[in-house]
Amino acid sequence: MAELDTSSSGHHKKGPGVKKAKKLSTRIDLTPMVDLGFLLITFFMYTTTLAKPKTMEINMPYKDEKMTEEQKSKVKESTALTILLSKDHRLYTYEGIGSDPTKPPELKPVSIAKNTTALRNVILAKKQAIEGLKQSGALNPTDNIVILIKPDSNSTYKDMVDVFDEMTITDTKVYAKVDITEQDREFIKLTEAANAGQ
Amino acid sequence: MPKVKMKRQSTNIDMTAMCDVAFLLLTFFMLATKFKKQEPVMVSTPSSISQIAIPDTSIMLITVDAKDRVFFSIDRKNVSQRGGAEARKGLIQDMNEYKKLGLTNDEVVAFQNGASVGIPLANLKQYLGADGATQAQLDKQSPGIPVDTSADNPNNELAQWIRVARNNNPYLRICIKGDVDTKYPAIDKIIATLGSMKIFRFNLITNLEQVPAGSPAYENAQKKS
Numbered sequence: 087m088a089e090l091d092t093s094s095s096g097h098h099k100k101g102p103g104v105k106k107a108k109k110l111s112t113r114i115d116l117t118p119m120v121d122l123g124f125l126l127i128t129f130f131m132y133t134t135t136l137a138k139p140k141t142m143e144i145n146m147p148y149k150d151e152k153m154t155e156e157q158k159s160k161v162k163e164s165t166a167l168t169i170l171l172s173k174d175h176r177l178y179t180y181e182g183i184g185s186d187p188t189k190p191p192e193l194k195p196v197s198i199a200k201n202t203t204a205l206r207n208v209i210l211a212k213k214q215a216i217e218g219l220k221q222s223g224a225l226n227p228t229d230n231i232v233i234l235i236k237p238d239s240n241s242t243y244k245d246m247v248d249v250f251d252e253m254t255i256t257d258t259k260v261y262a263k264v265d266i267t268e269q270d271r272e273f274i275k276l277t278e279a280a281n282a283g284q
Numbered sequence: 285m286p287k288v289k290m291k292r293q294s295t296n297i298d299m300t301a302m303c304d305v306a307f308l309l310l311t312f313f314m315l316a317t318k319f320k321k322q323e324p325v326m327v328s329t330p331s332s333i334s335q336i337a338i339p340d341t342s343i344m345l346i347t348v349d350a351k352d353r354v355f356f357s358i359d360r361k362n363v364s365q366r367g368g369a370e371a372r373k374g375l376i377q378d379m380n381e382y383k384k385l386g387l388t389n390d391e392v393v394a395f396q397n398g399a400s401v402g403i404p405l406a407n408l409k410q411y412l413g414a415d416g417a418t419q420a421q422l423d424k425q426s427p428g429i430p431v432d433t434s435a436d437n438p439n440n441e442l443a444q445w446i447r448v449a450r451n452n453n454p455y456l457r458i459c460i461k462g463d464v465d466t467k468y469p470a471i472d473k474i475i476a477t478l479g480s481m482k483i484f485r486f487n488l489i490t491n492l493e494q495v496p497a498g499s500p501a502y503e504n505a506q507k508k509s
Contacts, residue, residue, distance in 0.1 A: 120302055141459060141487035142334040149479050171468070206499065243348070243466040244330040247488060251332040257500035 142250065147262050161232050164225065167212045168234045169249060170270055171241035175199040177249070178274055179208050183234065187269055193277040202248050202255075209233070209256045233261040236270055323399050324423035325349045327463045331493035333501060338489060344449055344456040346442070347400055350463040352470035353428025355402035356445045358456065372396045374452045375445075382448060385409055402428045405441055431473045435480040443477050458486040 163182045168191075170178040175198050180191035196204045212231055219225045233253065237246050246263070253261045327349050340359075347355040360372055376395040380387045383405055387395075391412035395401070403411045403426050411422050435443035450456055458478065462471055478486060495502045 115296070116303075117299055120299060120306065123306060138337055139329060139461075139489050140332070140334050140492050141336050141338050142332050142490050143336065143487055144485070146475065146479060146484040148484060203496075206496075210500075237468045237472070239467070239469045241468045242464065243462040243468060243471050244464040246468060246471065247330040247332060247462075247490060250488075251334075251490075254333060255496060255499045255501045257504060 142247070144250070161234070162225075162229060164219065165216055165229050166232045166234060167209065168236060168270075169205070170266065170274060171235070171237040171245045171249065172274055173238070173240035175242070175245055177205060177245070178277060179205075180273070181212070184267075184270060184273065187272075190273050190276065193273055195277070195281070198245065198248055202252050205249070205252055206256055209252065209258065213256070213258075230260060231258055233258055235261060235263045236266040237263070238266050238271065238274070322420075323347075324402055324420070325353070325355060325400070327461055329461060329489050329491055330464050332488075332490040333493055333495045334490060335492065336487075338459065338487075339457060342453065342456050344446065344458050345400065346458065346460050346474060347402075348460070348462045348466045348470055348474070349428075350465040352467055353402055353426065354431050354442055354470070354474070355400035356429055356442060357400035358449050358453075360396075370396060371453060372398075375449050378448045378452065379405075379445070383444070387412065402426050404430055405444075431470075431477060433473050433476040433480075435477050440477060442474065443481065446477070446481065446483075458483060459489055460486060461489040 161183055166181070166183050168180050168182065168184050170180075170193070172178060177196045177198060178193040179196055180193050182191055184191055194208065196208060198205055209231075216225065216229070216231050220227055220229070235246070235249050250263075252258075325347060327347055343359045345357045345359070347357070349355070358371055358375060360370065373392060373396045376387065376392050379385065380392070385405065385408055387409055391409060394412045398412075401408070401411070402423060407422075407426075411419060411426075414422065429442045429445065430439050431442040432440040434440065435447070437443075446458075460471070460474060475486075478484070495505055
């Protein structure tokens with residue numbers, strides 16, 4: 087590096103009788119500073135490109151008011167898992183589609199306030215149950231888990247994104263976000279009342 | 285034992301030239317890059333394991349902040365279908381004709397150079413004519429662009445913006461940037477609006493998070509590598 091040289095140049099005669107102090111060389115080698123400089127530049131170049139926001143691709147199911155019942159895809163009750171998104175990052179999961187009001191399904195509360203591990207365990211447990219049914223012959227080998235996601239109006243966007251992300255993490259290929267029904271809201275009210283009473 | 289002692293030679297290389305080059309590069313990059321126009325609202329997006337990066341061009345960005353206000357923007361780099369005119373200029377000129385906003389040329393240029401807009405159409409002219417500080421003030425108080433559940437609703441201004449933008453450039457990719465605290469109904473209205481315009485593919489902007497160990501996605505990633 088350009089060396090800083092603070093030692094005096096040019097000598098002048100000292101007066102008689104003055105002891106000549108020994109001048110130490112003060113050259114500083116600045117090569118490491120240049121190294122650090124380039125290291126920092128390269129580091130920041132890499133970390134700012136890595137920090138670019140990412141996107142999650144969403145494909146909503148095709149919807150048309152004129153679609154007939156036959157054209158809408160059917161979901162098998164035994165392969166379905168429904169997830170209801172409620173307030174305070176709380177979810178309720180139940181097996182099946184929940185289309186029968188006379189047999190309210192058992193809602194299982196799951197909290198994703200801290201992390202989504204509990205939800206992941208529920209999904210993986212259901213997947214294993216379906217594998218068991220396939221082995222026993224109750225289901226075809228092509229029948230896989232179908233997850234219905236029904237967000238309620240008091241849930242947040244983060245809950246929805248976390249649940250979609252769990253679909254990718256648990257490798258669930260068939261899932262859909264559908265509108266929550268009044269029935270589902272009733273199920274939630276009943277479960278909350280039962281839990282509050284305990 | 286060496287009889288002749290090798291003369292020690294100084295290995296000091298003069299690094300002045302290196303220093304000069306470094307500062308020249310730094311100055312070049314400082315001057316060559318321009319600051320991005322300030323976004324009217326800061327949004328902290330939720331995280332996901334998705335690693336797909338946002339494309340640089342042809343993006344339509346719908347931002348929803350924590351108070352459920354909707355902002356709309358298209359990037360400047362995409363090319364409009366009308367003779368390659370600048371995309372934002374094409375968009376605002378079409379909106380001007382379509383909704384009879386009565387914008388002057390200065391206001392058109394202000395829109396072109398700006399970032400997201402979150403102002404109802406009735407106040408757009410006033411917003412574009414204002415200076416930077418007033419615009420920042422208006423951004424804070426604005427209720428955002430009105431949205432509803434169907435594109436056929438005349439109050440659904442977001443649908444009108446989307447329609448005009450897609451007329452200019454049918455290849456625009458729709459990206460929704462929501463905040464962690466945005467309520468679900470606000471996002472649902474946007475998705476329903478898109479659905480009623482037969483748009484079923486869009487992107488959600490998220491931060492990158494690590495794939496959790498032991499999950500099926502983690503095992504898939506291990507198999508691939």
